[in-house]
Amino acid sequence: MNMDVVEAVKLALRTLGANRLRAFLTMIGISIGIGAVIALLAIGSGVQQYINDQFTSSGTNLLGIVPGRIQRGPGGGQNTFAPSSFLTMGDYRAVVAGTSNVEAHAADFTSVGNFAYESRTSQVQVSGVTPSFSRVRNWRAISGRFVEEADNNSRARVVVLGQTVVNDLFPEEDPLGKQVKINGLPFRVIGVMESKGSSFLGDQDAIAFVPLSTAQERLFQRQAQARTGERVLSTIYLQATSDAARPQIEATARDILRERHRLGPDDADDFSIISQTELLNTFGAVTSVLTLFLGAIAAISLLVGGIGIMNIMLVSVTERTREIGLRKAIGATPAAILGQFLIEAIVLSFIGGVFGIVLGVGIAFGVTRFVDFSAIVQPGAIILAVGFSVAVGLFFGIYPARRASKLNPIDALRFE
Amino acid sequence: MIEATVQSNRQATGLKNGKATPMPVIDVQDVTKIYKMGDIEVPALRGVTLQIYPGELVAIMGPSGSGKSTLMNILGCLDQPTSGTYKLDGVDVEKLNDNQLAEIRNRKIGFVFQSFNLLRRTSAIDNVEQPLIYAGVKARERHERARAALESVGLGNRLKHHSNELSGGQQQRVAIARALVTNPAIILADEPTGNLDSKSGAEIMCIFQRLNMEQGNTVIFVTHDPRIAAHTRRIIRISDGRIVGDEPVDDPVIACPDEPLPVM
Ligand SMILES: Nc1ncnc2c1ncn2[C@@H]1O[C@H](COP(=O)(O)OP(=O)(O)OP(=O)(O)O)[C@@H](O)[C@H]1O
Numbered sequence A: 001m002n003m004d005v006v007e008a009v010k011l012a013l014r015t016l017g018a019n020r021l022r023a024f025l026t027m028i029g030i031s032i033g034i035g036a037v038i039a040l041l042a043i044g045s046g047v048q049q050y051i052n053d054q055f056t057s058s059g060t061n062l063l064g065i066v067p068g069r070i071q072r073g074p075g076g077g078q079n080t081f082a083p084s085s086f087l088t089m090g091d092y093r094a095v096v097a098g099t100s101n102v103e104a105h106a107a108d109f110t111s112v113g114n115f116a117y118e119s120r121t122s123q124v125q126v127s128g129v130t131p132s133f134s135r136v137r138n139w140r141a142i143s144g145r146f147v148e149e150a151d152n153n154s155r156a157r158v159v160v161l162g163q164t165v166v167n168d169l170f171p172e173e174d175p176l177g178k179q180v181k182i183n184g185l186p187f188r189v190i191g192v193m194e195s196k197g198s199s200f201l202g203d204q205d206a207i208a209f210v211p212l213s214t215a216q217e218r219l220f221q222r223q224a225q226a227r228t229g230e231r232v233l234s235t236i237y238l239q240a241t242s243d244a245a246r247p248q249i250e251a252t253a254r255d256i257l258r259e260r261h262r263l264g265p266d267d268a269d270d271f272s273i274i275s276q277t278e279l280l281n282t283f284g285a286v287t288s289v290l291t292l293f294l295g296a297i298a299a300i301s302l303l304v305g306g307i308g309i310m311n312i313m314l315v316s317v318t319e320r321t322r323e324i325g326l327r328k329a330i331g332a333t334p335a336a337i338l339g340q341f342l343i344e345a346i347v348l349s350f351i352g353g354v355f356g357i358v359l360g361v362g363i364a365f366g367v368t369r370f371v372d373f374s375a376i377v378q379p380g381a382i383i384l385a386v387g388f389s390v391a392v393g394l395f396f397g398i399y400p401a402r403r404a405s406k407l408n409p410i411d412a413l414r415f416e
Numbered sequence B: 001m002i003e004a005t006v007q008s009n010r011q012a013t014g015l016k017n018g019k020a021t022p023m024p025v026i027d028v029q030d031v032t033k034i035y036k037m038g039d040i041e042v043p044a045l046r047g048v049t050l051q052i053y054p055g056e057l058v059a060i061m062g063p064s065g066s067g068k069s070t071l072m073n074i075l076g077c078l079d080q081p082t083s084g085t086y087k088l089d090g091v092d093v094e095k096l097n098d099n100q101l102a103e104i105r106n107r108k109i110g111f112v113f114q115s116f117n118l119l120r121r122t123s124a125i126d127n128v129e130q131p132l133i134y135a136g137v138k139a140r141e142r143h144e145r146a147r148a149a150l151e152s153v154g155l156g157n158r159l160k161h162h163s164n165e166l167s168g169g170q171q172q173r174v175a176i177a178r179a180l181v182t183n184p185a186i187i188l189a190d191e192p193t194g195n196l197d198s199k200s201g202a203e204i205m206c207i208f209q210r211l212n213m214e215q216g217n218t219v220i221f222v223t224h225d226p227r228i229a230a231h232t233r234r235i236i237r238i239s240d241g242r243i244v245g246d247e248p249v250d251d252p253v254i255a256c257p258d259e260p261l262p263v264m
């Protein structure tokens, strides 16, 4: 080939310039394919990251023990309580005393309370908690304070409100220091929790915290009592010092509880120990369906983009075949023709690719501005999208050119 | 033995009776061309034998469908004959590969199509530069030579015009400029004046005569018009795929006006 690359690029640019509409349409096809895939995959990654964050934000290395047995169905967990199975304060103390490598522990008793302030009411979940609940769940008060040891000791009628309760009862006032009624009993507001937002787990801010002893002995006396008269719990939290320590803690806690509950070797547990890993696995099923779904849409976008590119290329085959006939007639070698079309396709793919990446990233972040999570653009997605579109562009740019470059100049000139 | 070798050498170098006669630049022996359309065979050339020597100015005439374009396409290396041989400058064209053919089309032959075949949405000067791109000529020189070629066909003031902004005669002159910009030894034109009025036709004849007389190019063109053919020194007549006449023109018409034309 007598032409050097610079000349070939100039020639390609000139030809593209002379056929702006065709070049533009081809580029759009490439850009849409690439943009759609990048946007979808970025949003998909963002969702996955968001779901992972939901679990890690509820505390790390955390084990939760709840009464009853969680039976696993194919779709996830289902809580089925064995009759009259309870976790008691005695269980809690025994587990804490019997396990090691526990960095922090907490317990709660949770039920529903009717809140009233002046004429406004709200019905939300009420958790009686130990002070370390805030630490193990990694959830703090943004104003005022959380439940403290002294509150627990004195069964104080104090409450820390979640953001939703504040919105419901105190739309215009500062709730700190105000008196609210819970199930008719007066409580003083000592703090407001930071917002956790809503997630697939529901509105996490529709909650209020009181001291555990207050909940067990003042608010929910009847519910919080086992037949033996002992106070019961909804959850025991154990935070391991490390990920590696968790299995040992789980095993020890299980042994202690089985013994205390007098379960025989053949009896199933009447409690469940849940770790985050387990929760993640449960929801892993959901996220993988989501990923599959987004992947399928991405594949369709690529296909549509690819067909767009192919269409434009094939529609222009007649015109291009004649052009090739003429170029051969005035002395172009087959290699020069292929080179020209290859460079045209590369230039188109490159410009279309850059535009497509900008488009995709723009769409991904544009869309996620309006939701709780942000898109994550992964290099792999960009490589996949650009690679596929460029391959389609190259193939459909070069295949007709290759065929035409083998024709007699006169046959190419007469092509219809 | 020795005698025979000498004889064949002489023939190969074009020596006859010890006296130098030029070798034909175009040597066509018994060429046929049969187009296949499904099961039907259309014989367009039925055995054409023809020699054309360097520096000739030849017109090919014949009724429509007689095979003139078919012959021109073969002469221009744009198509292959079904049988027979075609030697260009003594080289059997059939034995050349794609790249060698491309080089011949680029350097040796300038082809002017009846339907111009200009690149669309491309300026006159860019069109004329195209063959030089494939010849590996650098941009600056390319531009100069393309401009000179366009000036020589009287289009020095239309360099930037696109083909759809030019008249038929002007487009044909752009196509001629493109054919002669590589300074080829042979110019082949298939009905170059077919779509033009007589004044534009005369202008093109003037260009061909100047190329032929001043630069010694071999020029072969097809025409239906006897007045156009009268500008040449030899008229070949084709009918039904065969050569039926080949006569010299005793007193060619001179097309160029008296004042000297711009020199290429
Ligand atoms: N590509 C083709 N396929 C089939 N038949 C063809 C093809 N090209 C030409 N022919 C036939 O070959 C014959 C010669 O055609 P050609 O184009 O050489 O004629 P021509 O002398 O140039 O005529 P005109 O003066 O009308 O241009 C015609 O009968 C034509 O129908």
Ligand SMILES: [Mg+2]
Binding pocket: B068, B069, B070, B190
């Ligand atoms: Mg013809």
